[in-house]
Every structure is written in structure tokens, then in C-alpha cells.
Amino acid sequence: MKPELQFFIGKGGVGKSTTSAIASVHLSRNSRDILLVSMDPAHNQRDIFQQDFGEKPQRVANHLLVKEVDVDYWIENYLKETEKTIKQTYSYESAFNLQNYFNVLQFSPGLEEYALLLAFENIIHTFEDKNIIIFDMAPTALTLRFFSLPFITLIWLEELLKLRDHIFSKKEIISKIKIGRRQIEQDKVKAKLELLIHNYDHLRDHFLSDETKINLVMNNDKLSFSEAFRIKKKLIDIGIHIESVLVNKSNSKAVPDEVRDEFNSQKIALFPLSSKSLLGYKAINEYIDENNEIFLEIK
């Protein structure tokens, strides 16, 4: 069975890392195999669990592994791979002075969310044996770009494929007239476009699947609400549904009215403000024991 994917998203500083850590520990206590992945380039999980993490998952408890995605590693790795393929396929690499152009590409905007997407793809393939994979996401802007990337990319790829088909059919006419038969040589760019469309379709399906759950984290304040409402709207635009809403550092026992009105089809959970700092596996466990009612509403 494929693992369930849980994303923790929200404004910077509302406690995505803390709530995702609490949820991970809670779920792993119920003997389910959990992988907690920090996708925020400014990693926090190492501070919360007071343990060093990296690309290789580290065990925190019996059923809980934690991994930090190293964005720079993925960008570097990806550029290296692309450069290698170019060297293999191009015959005049030096004539274009391509190396210089290529060195500039690594500073292009947009590579960061692509690196996250590559890491995400790798994770869901590598850790198919887990019950739940929990993603502690970066603040709103990067996260929204990450989610919309497959959708935007598909629009581009489909248009490019149409143009490529058009070019290919004209090339076929030329070869038919010139050498009397249709070109049998395969168009590599077209093949690559088709492969990419297949991959991105797959990724988009992942985001839209019922196994993918989005948890929107916010605090009990106006600024946090308005950003949460905007995130909801943006996600609806691309067809992604928010599963539950977590109001973190909450002083009151009641769900704020604005939140209840806006998120009437979502599960809502209140994470009470902790009287002591939530650092280390033990402290998180104590918090869960004290506030067990949080998990009545959500899983």
C-alpha cells in the first residue's frame, strides 16, 4: 500500500515544524511507521528534536525516522547530471561556449522549488514501505510555488508538445518528398516531452489524491488568519483541498469564529500553548500526554 502523505503548511513562524513534530510522535506511538521530512531550507527539526539530521533519515523513536532535505545538494546534483548528458549528446559543446551559459543557469530563480520537487519524487519512491510520510514545509511563498509547479509545468509542456508535433509532421512531409518514405528516426525532444508530461501527470495526481492530506497551520491572530485564507484560495485555484486546520499556540479552548466560518468543511484542531519549551523527544511526548484531546478531532 502507498503511504499517506501529510503536508504541514502555513505562514512563517506559526509552528509548522512543532505541530508536524508533535503529529509525527503521536502517530508513531500508535505503531505506525512514520517518516518526518523537513522541506524547509531553514531546517527546524534538528532544534526541536535536539539531534542532527541530514539527507539520510535518522531514527528518533522506534517507528519514527526524520530526514532533512538538502536543497543545495539536489540542485548541484541535478546540474551535474544535466551537464553530463549534454556532454554525451552534444558534438559542438565548446563551439557554443555552453559552459559559460550553463554556469549562470544555476542562479536562475525557480530552481529551488524544482529541487524540492525532485527530492519529493525521490522520497515517495524510496520510502514506499512507510505508513505515513509527513512533510514539514517551507513558509507560504515557496510552498505554494512547489504545489503549483506541476500544474504550470504541464501547461507549458502540452503547448510545447503541440508545436513539436507540428514541426515533426512537416519534417515527415519533407523526408517523404526527398527520399520517398517517411522519416523513421524518432524525435528525441518529442519523446522527452512525452516522458516529462507523463511524470508531471503522475506528480499532479499525487497532489490531488485522497492519500495526500494538507494541514494548514495558523495562530490565533488576524495576520495569521488572513494569510491562511489566502493560502486556501490559492490551493483551491489549483484544485488542492485542505484536509484540516491546526490553530497553534492557542490560549482559548474555543475555535475562533472567523476560522470556523472560513473552514466549515475542514477538521479543526486546537494546539494549546505549552507552558514550557517543546524541545526534545521527551518534552513532545509530555505535551501529547497532557493534551491528548487534540487528536480526537484529527487523526
Add this chain to the structure above:
Amino acid sequence: MMPIAKTIKNKIVSAFHVADEVMRSKAVETIEYEVGELDNIFAILVLGAFIGIPSPPIHITMELLPEMENEFEIMLEKVSTAHDPLGDLFSVLDID
């Protein structure tokens, strides 16, 4: 058959072949030019970043770049003849 007759026949056949090839090339000249233009448009869409035109999401460029040597070449060539696009077109259409 006499060797001389055979030679003449071969010459005529090969002349026809050449004429056929020339005619066929002539027939597709315009459409080849069009394909070149389309290839250029495709290259500009994907590789525009290299000649200063805002490009698609950069990862699309990166993914397709390894397979696009020809288009890359066409694009750079077109950039260098960009000062005289009409001359380029007229020469294909046989306009003096």
C-alpha cells in the same frame, strides 16, 4: 549490350537521378525554411534564457537542453543573421 551503350544509359539514368533530387529539394525548399523557422520558435520558447528572452520555468529548459543541440544551433544562427531577416526570406523565395 555494347559497353558504350551501357555507359550512355548509365549516364542518362544518373542524370535523371540528379535532376530528380534537385527537383525534390527545390520542392521542399520553402517548407524546409518554414520548419527552420518553427524550430527557431521552439528553441526561443525553451532556450530563450540564453539570448535574453524570458524563458519558461527554468527546469523545462534544463530537461530539454540535452536533446536540443540542432535547435540551439539554429537559434544562435538566426540571432546572428537577425539584422537581415528579409534578405534571408527572399533568398528562399527566389526573389531578386
